[in-house]
Each structure stands twice: as C-alpha cells, then as structure tokens.
Amino acid sequence: MTELNLAQAINSALDLALANDQRVVLLGEDIGVTGGVFRVTDGLYQRYGGDRVIDAPVAESGIVGAAFGMAIAGIRPIVEIQFLGFAYPAYDQIVSHVGRIRNRSNHRFSAPLVIRIPYGGGIGAAEHHSESSEAIFAHTPGIKVVVPSTPYDAKGMLLAAIADPDPVVFLEPIRLYRAVKQDVPDDEYLVPLGVATTVREGTDVSLFSYGSMVRESRRAAEALSGEGVSVEVIDLRSLAPLDEEAIVAAARRTGRAVVVTESPRTAGMASEVAAVVQERALYSLLAPVERVTGWDTVVPLKRTEHHHVPGLKRISAAVRRVMEA
Amino acid sequence: MEPIRLLEVDGTLRGDPPVDLDETRRLFTAMVTARAYDSKCNAMQVQGRLATYASFEGQEAAQIGSIAALRNDDWVVATYRDAAAMWFQGYLWANLLLGRMGDERGGAPPEDVNVLPPSITVGAHMIHAVGLGWAESLQGSDRIAMALFGDGATSEGDFHEAMNFAGVFSTPTVFLCQNNGFAISMPRQRQTAAEWLTNKAIGYGMPGVLVDGNDLFAMIGVTRDAVGRARAGDGPTFIEALTFRVGPHTTTDDAARYRSDDLVEEWRRRDPIDRVRLYLQRSGGWDEAWETELAESARGAIEEAVTAAESVDPFEPGAIFDRMYSTPTSAMDRQRAALRRDGGDD
Numbered sequence A: 001m002t003e004l005n006l007a008q009a010i011n012s013a014l015d016l017a018l019a020n021d022q023r024v025v026l027l028g029e030d031i032g033v034t035g036g037v038f039r040v041t042d043g044l045y046q047r048y049g050g051d052r053v054i055d056a057p058v059a060e061s062g063i064v065g066a067a068f069g070m071a072i073a074g075i076r077p078i079v080e081i082q083f084l085g086f087a088y089p090a091y092d093q094i095v096s097h098v099g100r101i102r103n104r105s106n107h108r109f110s111a112p113l114v115i116r117i118p119y120g121g122g123i124g125a126a127e128h129h130s131e132s133s134e135a136i137f138a139h140t141p142g143i144k145v146v147v148p149s150t151p152y153d154a155k156g157m158l159l160a161a162i163a164d165p166d167p168v169v170f171l172e173p174i175r176l177y178r179a180v181k182q183d184v185p186d187d188e189y190l191v192p193l194g195v196a197t198t199v200r201e202g203t204d205v206s207l208f209s210y211g212s213m214v215r216e217s218r219r220a221a222e223a224l225s226g227e228g229v230s231v232e233v234i235d236l237r238s239l240a241p242l243d244e245e246a247i248v249a250a251a252r253r254t255g256r257a258v259v260v261t262e263s264p265r266t267a268g269m270a271s272e273v274a275a276v277v278q279e280r281a282l283y284s285l286l287a288p289v290e291r292v293t294g295w296d297t298v299v300p301l302k303r304t305e306h307h308h309v310p311g312l313k314r315i316s317a318a319v320r321r322v323m324e325a
Numbered sequence B: 001m002e003p004i005r006l007l008e009v010d011g012t013l014r015g016d017p018p019v020d021l022d023e024t025r026r027l028f029t030a031m032v033t034a035r036a037y038d039s040k041c042n043a044m045q046v047q048g049r050l051a052t053y054a055s056f057e058g059q060e061a062a063q064i065g066s067i068a069a070l071r072n073d074d075w076v077v078a079t080y081r082d083a084a085a086m087w088f089q090g091y092l093w094a095n096l097l098l099g100r101m102g103d104e105r106g107g108a109p110p111e112d113v114n115v116l117p118p119s120i121t122v123g124a125h126m127i128h129a130v131g132l133g134w135a136e137s138l139q140g141s142d143r144i145a146m147a148l149f150g151d152g153a154t155s156e157g158d159f160h161e162a163m164n165f166a167g168v169f170s171t172p173t174v175f176l177c178q179n180n181g182f183a184i185s186m187p188r189q190r191q192t193a194a195e196w197l198t199n200k201a202i203g204y205g206m207p208g209v210l211v212d213g214n215d216l217f218a219m220i221g222v223t224r225d226a227v228g229r230a231r232a233g234d235g236p237t238f239i240e241a242l243t244f245r246v247g248p249h250t251t252t253d254d255a256a257r258y259r260s261d262d263l264v265e266e267w268r269r270r271d272p273i274d275r276v277r278l279y280l281q282r283s284g285g286w287d288e289a290w291e292t293e294l295a296e297s298a299r300g301a302i303e304e305a306v307t308a309a310e311s312v313d314p315f316e317p318g319a320i321f322d323r324m325y326s327t328p329t330s331a332m333d334r335q336r337a338a339l340r341r342d343g344g345d346d
Helices: A006-020 A044-048 A060-072 A088-098 A134-138 A151-163 A212-225 A244-254 A269-284 A302-307 A312-324 B021-046 B060-068 B083-088 B093-100 B126-138 B157-169 B199-203 B216-231 B261-268 B272-283 B288-310 B317-323 B330-342
Strands: A002-005 A024-028 A053-055 A076-080 A114-119 A144-146 A168-173 A181-184 A197-200 A205-209 A231-235 A238-240 A257-260 A290-292 B075-077 B145-150 B173-179 B208-212 B237-242
Touching (some): A002 A006, A024 A060, A060 B126, A060 B157, A134 A269, A151 A181, A205 A212, A212 A231, A212 A312, B060 B272, B126 B173, B208 B216, B216 B237
Parallel strands (some): A024 A053, A076 A114, B173 B237
16 A cells, blocks of 8 residues: 555556557556656656557647557557547547547457546636546547546546456546545556446535545535535546446435536536436425536636536535425 | 659669569459459449449559558558559458448458558558557567648648657658549648648658659559668658549549649540550550459459448447547447437437
8 A cells, every 4th residue: 555646656557558558558648758748657667668658749639540550550558649639630539530440340349448638627728728528528429437536446447448348538637636635545456337336425415526526516515514405426437438327326315415526517417417316216306306516618727717617605505405395 | 853753654664673573463453453443442332332432543553553562461551542552452342332432341351461541631651650560660670651631631630740750750751642632622722732742751851752653663663672770670651642633532522623624634545554554665564364364353343342341230330439449438338328218319
C-alpha cells in the first residue's frame, strides 16, 4: 500500500501496464520528457524509453487514428488527450472507426485501446480546458466510457480498461487529480467496468453522480445529515454501459433520486439516469427526479464558473426539494 | 512533370519489364478477373441484388500493379473503390459482395489476410495504415502497410496528419493516391492549387513519385521501390498514380453532369488492360484462345462468389448486439431483450 493521489494512482497503473505487457505503449502530446501537462505520465519516459512512451505531434485525430491502427495490429495503445476540449478533432476517429471496427468486420478485427482524457471544471482554467461533454461519448456506440472519482478506483479501473478487449474512453476529473490521497495497493488489481458503487449509505434520498461531482455530492450529504436527512451517494463510475440495476435498486430503496453532473443539462447523463428511474422505479418514487447540472452554456471562465459547476448549495437545495415534495 | 511510364499506350516497352512474361500473364488475368467482378456488380445493382456500387473500371493497373509489389502478409487499408486491390491481397470476392449486399460478415476477410474492410469515410483511414505499420515495427516485424485513397482524400485534414505522423516516425507506410481526376463531381484542380499532388510529399519529408497509373509495369516498379524503402526501415513514400474512373462515382451518380464524353473516350484509349494485351501480343505471350478461356474462367469465378454470397443466411435480428463488443454489455443485453419483446419493423 502507498498513499497516492488520483494522478499518482493513474501513473502507478500505467507503470504496471508498461512493465507487465510489452504490447503497451503510451501515445500523446508532451507525455514523454515533460510527463504530461498534468504530470500524470511523470517518469515513465525515463523508465521505458521513447518507443514505449511516445511524444506525438499536436494532432489529436492523428494520435487516436494511429493508435487505432496500432491496436488492430497487436499493440495495446494508451492515448492521452490533454483536455476534453481538445478531443473533438479526434471524435471522428472514435465515432467513425474506433467504435465500429468490431461490428464492421464481424469480430475479425478489434481495437483495444484506452483514450485517457482529463475533463471537467472547477479550477478556473482557460476556455476549452473545463469541458464536461462526456454524454457525447456515452452516446457513441462501440466504446465504453468510465470515470473514476478516487485514487483506488482510478488505478483499478484503468488497469481494467487496459485489459478490456474493447476501446475505453477513460475520463479523469482534473479537479480531483491532487485533491485527496488514499491508500492504494502497489500491485495490480482490477475494478470491474460497468459497475456503480455506493460511496455513502443513506435512506431518504439517492444522489447519483460521478467524477468530481461525487465529492460535491458527499459534501452535500454530510451537510444535510445535520438537517436530519439521510442521503445515499452512488458513484456511477461507468457511463457506458450504465449500471441500470444499481440505479433502479437505489431509487426503489429511497424513493427519491437526485442526479448531479457538471455537464450541460440537455441530453446529458442526468437525463439518462432520470429516464431509467422513471422507466423502472416510477411507482417507488415519492418525489420527481431532480437534475443538478451545468447549464446549456459554455463553461464560464474563472470569475463566474462557480455558478455553473454544481456545488454544495445547489445540490442541497435539490435534496431539500425532493424531501419536501 | 512527366509521370514514370514503362509501357506506352501502344504496348511498347521502355527499358526492362519489372516482371517476366508468366507473371505478366498472371497479372493480366487478375485485371481481367477484376473487371469481370466490376461489370457483374454494376449488373447486380441494376437488378436490385446489390446496394450502391462504386466502379473501379479503368483503375485495374493501379490496384493490381501496386498490390503485386506487396508481400502476402502486408497490410492494406483501402476504400470502397478498391475491391480489385483488396481481392488481390487476399480478400474474397464473396466477402466484398456480401458487404455490398448489406451484411457485416462481408467485413471479415480470412484470418491470414491483413486487409481491413473498406473505409467509406474519405481520408480517415490513411492514419490507420500508419498505425498498423508502426505496430509491426514496434513488434519487430518487417510487415509494411499500404493505404489506398483518391485525389479527394488529400483535401481532408486527416491526410495531413497521416502523412505527418508517417514522416516524423518514419513508419513503413506506402501512400498510394489514385488520382482519377474527380472526387464525385469535383475536378482535381478544385482539391488543391498544387500542380501535382506529389508536391505535398516534400512538406512531410518523404519522397513523392508521379506515375502513370494505367501502366501496370510502372505501377509495379514504383510500388516495389516504395515497399523496399518501407521494409528496410527507410520510411514512407507518397505515390500519385494518374488514372481515371471510366464509370460514374457510384451507381447513384450521373457523371454526364460534370464531365464530357470526349474526356471519357480519351481515357478509354489509355485502357490499362488493353495496354498489357498489346504488350503480350508484341512479346508472343498472347493468343485469342487463351484470353477467351481466361475471360470465361474469370466470369465463372465471379459467378461462384455471387452464389456463395447469396447463399449466406441473414443474421438473426439480435445479432447486432453481439457484434458491438467482445462480450455484450449490460446495455446490449437489455436492448436485445427489448427488440425480442417488440420485434423490428417488417
């Protein structure tokens, strides 16, 4: 066990994957000598060399497209895109090829690659550096989309993503990279993809979230316990596939559901979770499902960003509303 | 700039042939077989037995000649207009037909054939060839990868990224551009202000070679050089093969809207198959009975492929959920159950 933050836990997973599997290569911008813009690949270039930790030209579509070809020919590439806002040029490769080759070739070819993308706001970054457009990827057939919220999950889910025979988009909450430390096993372990987890027990309301919003949801839950409200927090962890069974079980258990995301509201993950709850748990509900989300706006810059990214106040207000309904 | 040419339109040879007479006869047979496939597909489309079809008539030398320079286990990443090339690298006619009939099993060539199913998006696949060849190098193999694409694809941003990556990482990639004059209706002059597409190679630090794409021998020669460089670890090459698609863009296209009959006739006179026939006749490697027989057996082989493709039973409706992932996800399982419950539309 070593106490690691989320960035270090990801580094540890990459280190193990590079050490244990010669097929694994890292490909991205500034990930080599510099160790990545968030230093997540720190030290790996020095340990494994430039043929395994590859600094690529500034071309996201080219990086993902080349990794796609590599994966088909037996390499296990792990791509780093610097920010989710810079992933859009690569989206064509993901939607048109990465997510399709298995179907297009009836399993004859497959592309087991991992695309790591830092996402989300709350750190007052420049425009394009705070995007939370994960729903676009969850909407894309043929890929898996996962988001860890703890160092332990980050390492275990990344190792599971690397071992997965299908392409995985692995979103990393920028705001949590260095926010908390946790004891993380030194050896390899897998946290299965596609499975949600209950991070706080409660009986009155189920709060569903993922990534950086898990921490905000827990803060709200703690605060609300002082008001006598027992709030359960579910970390969805996987956006595609969504763990519907866990969502439905929780909604039936508490009868109240609040979904928290920092993404735009329309056609987002919160809408999807709300739809699942009404389809399969409607008659258990004691209140309408609430969505606490970012707005259908560009993420505001630093001075007003806190009005966009949900936090304690807006989450608590939503929980109080479903309690009063 | 003059394109490299070894065979004149009248079949006279400049210099030494790149292959002997037997091999020339084999490649001639392959071109005739490919054209039989092309003409069969056009007929089947009219009969409603195939979806939209993109003819490659006129481009047989560019495709058969370049593939002839590859090794059997090299990678080929090609487009919807490259069936001749894909077949000559081992993809089955029956698979190609099945794909055009609307069946995903058409995308699965035999296990030992390293040819990806045809790319339908224009230009995004060239970088895949870069990755494939790169992966082979990283694994200590000397397999190379060839990307086939048209003049229109050179306008896509992904063309730039593919060429740039190949140059920077010196990947074993052959970029074969079949410049057939038009991207659907758009003439080559509207794709780039550069006089030749080969000019672009300079910017990526790789050789660019201009070749007569309707000359089988020249195609073999320039591709062989490019493949040799790639296999030796000397990096990528860009080839611009000047050719012409005699047919429309696809069976849904009306080529008369954007090009003249005179232009088509002019290119028909430079037909790649006629040129090799004239050469064989001059070299004593041809007689009428031989061609009649090979044309007959070519048509027979295509008919057999059609029968094989048409006798494949349709997928059961839920099979789509099995193809998306290695093991169906929970979402696939739920949606399969929903389809089973309600059924699809008739």
